[in-house]
Amino acid sequence: EADIYQTPRYLVIGTGKKITLECSQTMGHDKMYWYQQDPGMELHLIHYSYGVNSTEKGDLSSESTVSRIRTEHFPLTLESARPSHTSQYLCASSAGLLADTQYFGPGTRLTVL
Amino acid sequence: AQSVSQHNHHVILSEAASLELGCNYSYGGTVNLFWYVQYPGQHLQLLLKYFSGDPLVKGIKGFEAEFIKSKFSFNLRKPSVQWSDTAEYFCAVRSEDSSYKLIFGSGTRLLVRP
Numbered sequence: 155e156a157d158i159y160q161t162p163r164y165l166v167i168g169t170g171k172k173i174t175l176e177c178s179q180t181m182g183h184d185k186m187y188w189y190q191q192d193p194g195m196e197l198h199l200i201h202y203s204y205g206v207n208s209t210e211k212g213d214l215s216s217e218s219t220v221s222r223i224r225t226e227h228f229p230l231t232l233e234s235a236r237p238s239h240t241s242q243y244l245c246a247s248s249a250g251l252l253a254d255t256q257y258f259g260p261g262t263r264l265t266v267l
Numbered sequence: 268a269q270s271v272s273q274h275n276h277h278v279i280l281s282e283a284a285s286l287e288l289g290c291n292y293s294y295g296g297t298v299n300l301f302w303y304v305q306y307p308g309q310h311l312q313l314l315l316k317y318f319s320g321d322p323l324v325k326g327i328k329g330f331e332a333e334f335i336k337s338k339f340s341f342n343l344r345k346p347s348v349q350w351s352d353t354a355e356y357f358c359a360v361r362s363e364d365s366s367y368k369l370i371f372g373s374g375t376r377l378l379v380r381p
Contacts (some may be wrong), residue, residue, distance in 0.1 A: 158310075185367050187368070190372075191373075192276045194276065194373065194374070195373055195374075196370075196371045196372060196373045196374070197357070197369075197371040198371075199368055199370075202367075204367075211367070213268075213370075214366070232333060239314075244311065246311075248367060254367075255316070256313075256369060257310075257312075258303075258310045258311040258312070259310060260309075260310050261310075264294070
């Protein structure tokens, strides 16, 4: 089983709250990713990082932000949550080779009321 | 834009039946292709991947997939499914911009009846 962790697993909050979704991996991977997934839909890449102090926006526009201060940690923040942010957020990491496996965390299911 | 299509959103099979899940991608250049599986309550995990070489790729738990370049397809197969194969299956292709990003299909939810 992959050593990638996400907290919280489930979060229900009110509109306007600031939230941070945590993601950590103990594999020493340089590459890390955040995906957003709605039920029955594709995973959409919203952020990725190729290493410390590197962050890029993904293919799906998102109001969230990320940071990569340490190799093992890649938190995602929403400054002011809205109902449209309700979704599942999956974190992944990879060692960086082009055909390398991305390892996924268990996901955070976010509901904004 | 690059895309991945999975034709079947829901598949229901009886144990011992054969399985084939379709996957088509839109990019015509060099591709790296993946199948991921998510068992109920578990992380998304890699089933198999194609990078180069033999177009018939064998993965874990008896799964295999065949890369057919002329058809832009990478269908997943298993000769005889088990109840424990009940899961959601995602096909993915590495982005054509040569980055490490993956583009996923919408998934196929497989239910195997005992």
